[in-house]
Amino acid sequence: MIREQLGAAWSSAPRLSFSVQGAESVRYAAVPTLEFALRIDAEPAAPISAVLLHAQIQIVARQRGYDADAQEQLLELFGNPERWGTTLRTLPWIGTTLAVPPFTGSTVVVLQVPCSYDLEVSASRYLAALHDGEVPLEFLFSGSVFYTTPRGALQTARIAWDHDVRFAMPVQVWRQAIDRHFPNSAWLRIGRDSFDALCSYKARHAFESWDAAIDSLLAGVQDR
Numbered sequence: 001m002i003r004e005q006l007g008a009a010w011s012s013a014p015r016l017s018f019s020v021q022g023a024e025s026v027r028y029a030a031v032p033t034l035e036f037a038l039r040i041d042a043e044p045a046a047p048i049s050a051v052l053l054h055a056q057i058q059i060v061a062r063q064r065g066y067d068a069d070a071q072e073q074l075l076e077l078f079g080n081p082e083r084w085g086t087t088l089r090t091l092p093w094i095g096t097t098l099a100v101p102p103f104t105g106s107t108v109v110v111l112q113v114p115c116s117y118d119l120e121v122s123a124s125r126y127l128a129a130l131h132d133g134e135v136p137l138e139f140l141f142s143g144s145v146f147y148t149t150p151r152g153a154l155q156t157a158r159i160a161w162d163h164d165v166r167f168a169m170p171v172q173v174w175r176q177a178i179d180r181h182f183p184n185s186a187w188l189r190i191g192r193d194s195f196d197a198l199c200s201y202k203a204r205h206a207f208e209s210w211d212a213a214i215d216s217l218l219a220g221v222q223d224r
Helices: 002-009 068-073 081-087 122-129 171-181 192-204 210-222
Strands: 015-025 033-043 047-060 090-100 106-114 134-148 154-170
Touching: 015 134, 015 154, 015 171, 033 134, 033 171, 047 106, 047 122, 047 154, 068 122, 090 106, 090 122, 090 134, 134 171, 154 171, 192 210
Parallel strands: none
Antiparallel strands: 015 033, 033 106, 047 090, 047 134, 134 154
């Protein structure tokens, strides 16, 4: 009788809910990487055999304010601040997949997110423009949950895309991850012809670094 009651209580697929409880940069990683502590709750508290979880992370740019310096840095992305009422938009950041091990009731897992410092990627350019405060993130979850029924049968069910979670990530968490790999550096892609010309200029004037060569060119422009 008790077994039948338990079976009736969760004969359908367990309902999963998600929450992001924190974020930090990974100290030892091949590339700049963030870790998000992700809590997963199952209702009812049925034994979960596994979860194949897909996460899409977006930056909800409208949900924070911007000082004059950030507005200047974001000019190329969103245009003049006077138009931000229509141009300030949500930016897709990254998609990743996580295999969640067995648990019952609830669990906390680590969601790792590699970070690109390619400033031609909109999300990276946005993050590089911020110096303090928080980054308003939205996590969209989908995937499959594998669970065991009271009779021992393995079942699977889809996780719908309507599982979205908001999280305010401190800007410094992202900056710590980047600075560990690229301290006081920025990435710039230029065409091969421009690079060859810059190499020749650097060699002809015996500059010790790329910074010195570029500073010299900028000084020449400013003197005009």
